[in-house]
Structure formats: structure tokens, C-alpha cells
Amino acid sequence: MWTAALAVVGIFAHGELVRDWRVPRSGQSVNSVMAVTYSIDMADVNKLEAESKRKYGEGIRISLEVGRETLDVTKDEKVLETHEQIKSFEGVYGMFVVGRNNRVTTRFPFSIAVRQEPSSLNRSVRDWFKNRFKSVPQRWFEFDDSEWTIDRCAALPDGLGLGKAGRALLLREGTACVVTWKGQQPGSMLISVSLAKGDPWMRPFTRRLCRSITEAALERFTPGEPGSPKYAACILVDRPAHVSAQKSLSVSVYDVGVGNALARIE
DSSP: OHHHHHHHHHHHHHHIIOOOOSOOOOSSSEEEEEEEEEOOOOOHHHHHHHHHHHOSSSSSEOOTTTTTTTEEEETTEEEEEEEEOOOEEEEEEEEEEEETTOOOOEEEEEEEEEOOOOGGGGOOOOOHHHHHOOOOOOOGGOOOOOEEEEEEEEEGGGGTTHHHHHHHHEEEEEEEEEEESSSSSSSEEEEEEEOOOOTTTTTGHHHHHHHHHHHHTTSSOOOTTOOOOOOEEEEEETTTTTTHHHEEEEEEEEEEEEGEEEEEEE
């Protein structure tokens, strides 16, 4: 009897906390492409170089390569030491493509930092993305930068909307901006980029966390008002130590309906 009861509780907990089964599924489809940005703390790199010179003498080089998660201490082309890169997560850039039956209809390009300054938003991305993202259909980039805008950026509330519980769960900070597509099938999407320190335990629960983050981010918009978001995307950086989007990000995308109710877009 107790075994059966525990099994039922386990199934319910998995559905509630992992699958987030209370959220209905949208009839829309979504595709996306993303990359991450981060900064290197050069003061720490210089310190490592000085320590290596004291240890190995002159001729030491510190190799920093884009896309690698480590840096090497070398001398005469021989690797002497390998260290984890000393870096800080900055933000995410990319594009969501929303439609039905996988047809390209509505595009939401973006470049958003965790601590985004509205005055430094990047509004010219088409050529950059076209050259950067070679693996996705090039028809995604058949638009002009005048066909979209990004604005109404705001820092996410304390604990990413979960208050003390969010802080206890190591949900740190983030920014949400509205991207508006003015081309064919116009629409707007609230895109949030949030930073957490939950690696490795957080990943199974990111669907449920993203719903709470998105609901909190939508609170500043009155449902049904002109310009209020029709879609929402939560980009949760739950593994910020990684330099690839695939490893470092968890993403959930939603239709925003009546009363800001959410329906998941798969």
C-alpha cells in the first residue's frame, strides 16, 4: 500500500516539477538558434601569466581561444598547464522563428545581456546572424532590420520573481525585453535572459522554473493592451560555466493568451 502511494506521489511530483503538466500545449511551432557571450577577466589572466613566469621562466604564453572552456600555459609550443577559463557570463543572442507546421512566419531576433542597458541594445543583427549561424535555413534571415524592434527592457524582480524562494534556489538576476516583429504575421515576444547558479541539479526542473519566471516578467503588462506580448520566451542560464548555448541554456517558449495565460510551444 505504501509503495503504491509513494509511486503515485512520485509520478505527481515528476509531472508537476519536471514536466510542468499544468501548462497546456500550443498549436504553434517554434525553432530557434542561439549563442552566448561572456567576458574574460584579464586581471586574473595576467596574474596567472606572472605566476607561470616565476615558475617556468620567460617565454611563457597564455592561450585564449574563442569557444574553448580552458586556457593553456605553454612554452616553446609545449603545453605545461591547462586551467578552466576565468570568465563571466554576459548574455545571449539569436532568433526565435514561430509559425504553424514549421513554416517561417514570425521572426524574433534579439541580443540581450543579463544586465542589459537599454541604451546599448543592438538593433542591427541580420548580417551578423547570417554570417554567424550557418547551420540553420538561410531563409530565416530574409528580412531587413527595419522590420523588427527591441525595447521595453526591465530587470527581472528579486529571485527572478520567486522572491526568497528564488534566492534559495540560486536564481540570480536577469532582464526581459520586448521584441516586436513588424513584417508578415506581426507580433511581439517578451524574451527574458536569466542567470542561475544551479548546475548540475537545476536542469530537470527548468521547465517549471521558466514558467514562474515568465509569469513574473509578464506582470508589468496589462493583458489585452495594444503592444502587449503575444509570445514569451524564457532563456534560463542554469549552467553558466559552459561557453556553448546548448550546454549552458534551458529554453521554454509560450503563447500568451487571455489574462496572460501561458501555453507551451514545442
